[in-house]
Amino acid sequence: MRSTVFHGPGAVSLDTVPDAGLREATDAVVRVLCSCICGSDIWAYRGIAKRSPGQPIGHEFVGVVDAIGSEVRTLRPGDVVVAPFFWCDGTCVQCARGVPTSCIAGGFWGRSTGADGGQAEAVRVPHADGTLVAVDATEDDERLPALLTLADVMGTGLHAAKCAEVGPGDVVAVVGDGAVGLCGVLAARRLGAERVIMLGRNDARLAIARRFGATDVVRHRGAAAAEGVRELTAGLGADRVLECVGTEESIATAIAASADGGTVGYVGVPHGVLRAPIREMFGRSVALRGGIAPVRRYIPELVGDVLHGDLDPSPVFDVGLPLAAVEEGYATMDARLATKVLLRC
Amino acid sequence: MRSTVFHGPGAVSLDTVPDAGLREATDAVVRVLCSCICGSDIWAYRGIAKRSPGQPIGHEFVGVVDAIGSEVRTLRPGDVVVAPFFWCDGTCVQCARGVPTSCIAGGFWGRSTGADGGQAEAVRVPHADGTLVAVDATEDDERLPALLTLADVMGTGLHAAKCAEVGPGDVVAVVGDGAVGLCGVLAARRLGAERVIMLGRNDARLAIARRFGATDVVRHRGAAAAEGVRELTAGLGADRVLECVGTEESIATAIAASADGGTVGYVGVPHGVLRAPIREMFGRSVALRGGIAPVRRYIPELVGDVLHGDLDPSPVFDVGLPLAAVEEGYATMDARLATKVLLRC
Numbered sequence: 001m002r003s004t005v006f007h008g009p010g011a012v013s014l015d016t017v018p019d020a021g022l023r024e025a026t027d028a029v030v031r032v033l034c035s036c037i038c039g040s041d042i043w044a045y046r047g048i049a050k051r052s053p054g055q056p057i058g059h060e061f062v063g064v065v066d067a068i069g070s071e072v073r074t075l076r077p078g079d080v081v082v083a084p085f086f087w088c089d090g091t092c093v094q095c096a097r098g099v100p101t102s103c104i105a106g107g108f109w110g111r112s113t114g115a116d117g118g119q120a121e122a123v124r125v126p127h128a129d130g131t132l133v134a135v136d137a138t139e140d141d142e143r144l145p146a147l148l149t150l151a152d153v154m155g156t157g158l159h160a161a162k163c164a165e166v167g168p169g170d171v172v173a174v175v176g177d178g179a180v181g182l183c184g185v186l187a188a189r190r191l192g193a194e195r196v197i198m199l200g201r202n203d204a205r206l207a208i209a210r211r212f213g214a215t216d217v218v219r220h221r222g223a224a225a226a227e228g229v230r231e232l233t234a235g236l237g238a239d240r241v242l243e244c245v246g247t248e249e250s251i252a253t254a255i256a257a258s259a260d261g262g263t264v265g266y267v268g269v270p271h272g273v274l275r276a277p278i279r280e281m282f283g284r285s286v287a288l289r290g291g292i293a294p295v296r297r298y299i300p301e302l303v304g305d306v307l308h309g310d311l312d313p314s315p316v317f318d319v320g321l322p323l324a325a326v327e328e329g330y331a332t333m334d335a336r337l338a339t340k341v342l343l344r345c
Numbered sequence: 346m347r348s349t350v351f352h353g354p355g356a357v358s359l360d361t362v363p364d365a366g367l368r369e370a371t372d373a374v375v376r377v378l379c380s381c382i383c384g385s386d387i388w389a390y391r392g393i394a395k396r397s398p399g400q401p402i403g404h405e406f407v408g409v410v411d412a413i414g415s416e417v418r419t420l421r422p423g424d425v426v427v428a429p430f431f432w433c434d435g436t437c438v439q440c441a442r443g444v445p446t447s448c449i450a451g452g453f454w455g456r457s458t459g460a461d462g463g464q465a466e467a468v469r470v471p472h473a474d475g476t477l478v479a480v481d482a483t484e485d486d487e488r489l490p491a492l493l494t495l496a497d498v499m500g501t502g503l504h505a506a507k508c509a510e511v512g513p514g515d516v517v518a519v520v521g522d523g524a525v526g527l528c529g530v531l532a533a534r535r536l537g538a539e540r541v542i543m544l545g546r547n548d549a550r551l552a553i554a555r556r557f558g559a560t561d562v563v564r565h566r567g568a569a570a571a572e573g574v575r576e577l578t579a580g581l582g583a584d585r586v587l588e589c590v591g592t593e594e595s596i597a598t599a600i601a602a603s604a605d606g607g608t609v610g611y612v613g614v615p616h617g618v619l620r621a622p623i624r625e626m627f628g629r630s631v632a633l634r635g636g637i638a639p640v641r642r643y644i645p646e647l648v649g650d651v652l653h654g655d656l657d658p659s660p661v662f663d664v665g666l667p668l669a670a671v672e673e674g675y676a677t678m679d680a681r682l683a684t685k686v687l688l689r690c
Binding site (some may be wrong): 045063093094097098099101102157163234236251256259260261263266269270273276278279281282283285287289290291292294 | 438439442443444446447476508579580596604605606608611614617619620621623624626627628629630632633634635636637639
């Protein structure tokens, strides 16, 4: 089969690799219908996030169950499924505590030893019962791109908003205009935010933010951005801030943009040197909560809304390509010519 | 009147200063019945926390209202009152948001310009209606030391526990065996914690911790302490961790001792270089929330329990001295021969 493989900074290609197949009785094999490229893949492509040459890459996919192991109970061949960006057994102590990303049997597509990548024609899915969510959709369903966002960016944006404790009437600021930040806008509005202030300067992304419910825009970065949020909030700062970038600067901006007593929900994958400004957080009582998003938990609560047409994050995919053009997809995102690239098999 | 004055590292003395007097119509003058020395005063005494020579010092006191300004409505001369470690008007937008430590008219005893210190015979209290809480006690009430803890350490320990979201059945670890950490043990038990693991090595303090409800002790620091917590929790770490020290090491220890998906409530006044290990927090979904404690908010909910005998944090005062012996008090705490020194006028 064909799978995207990371060969080094700036070098990914669609290679022929051994077919995905059942290995454990709890595995399923999923034929991929569509996958996509994540901002975190681009950090690897740029050589900032470490990956090993030869690793398959891609961690978001929607597909059809092709085969199941003898112990798989909740899935049948032919089921259309959404896969979260990690696998988990759903039964261990960490899963029971609500932290499936810490599942003791869990792992990450591409990065864990022996794991397939998602930007591929098929994927072996460990612990299929705990990992996959079957959805009432067909292979050619037009909502597949919207469902695909539940694999990562929509669940991650929702996690940012939940960690920031967004509630009715809140003023929310969103740091990061990538797909996660944009989904954070949608999520904040779902949770009742009255105002959502988007920080960004890319007109195409700001247009999506407005479509998703952003009410205000601050076209600055760093301290000036935090100041811009204060100007829009009578000097107080935002009640809740979603940090969707993952750099020291973006975390500092998020904390500076928060009102005293506010909460920053952070989901940007950390890269580079990272220090949280504890002294400022202490003096102004700003909380920092978040981390890698337990998107598996959120898929069931979001999938119904997608299927009913009440939630459509698919506009984050502003470029669609066939899987065969995955190299072009990486180059396009690296050049910031796309927010997020959809790959169709 | 006599007031303790900071003259430089290692140098405090009880000096004669101008009498505390009304300046604003919203002021009260409080004659101090008892005050105490805080761990954060010792950081100043050691030259680690910056203070200006000539500043009065001390921020915890219980006293009797001696005089009130013309606009004071809720207090009468003769009222016994508890003062939080900061003053606040109780009406501004920050107070209304529940962050009285960010009160736009607020300040800190000793440190704000023109402010009296608490280790003194009397204190001018700005915004007396918003700041002071009158209690049903007499000048010679034996519960005054317990009430005095509400000025800072008990409220701060409670804040740590609330920020850590301690709830029924939780396993809680407490980093820091000072008065705040000890009060954190009491607070965690009040909130229903099933197990409270105290990190410490000082037998006298551990005895108080056990009296306050600690169920386990880990006699290590740093990574070994976090490992000790894991050994007591089947490898998981504590559900909730209270960080009551304020160093980079203690924050790292608290995060390392937390279970995945757990929350660290941090109230240790930050000193020295401070970096939060964001990468670890991200990967294990550990939240960090806390900061300077809004103890004014907690006094009303705690004072009833103290007066009814259901809450007695006063064992944190293991040395009592007359105010005249304040220099001895600092030396005693600096030498770690006392957990917390009570000063009686």
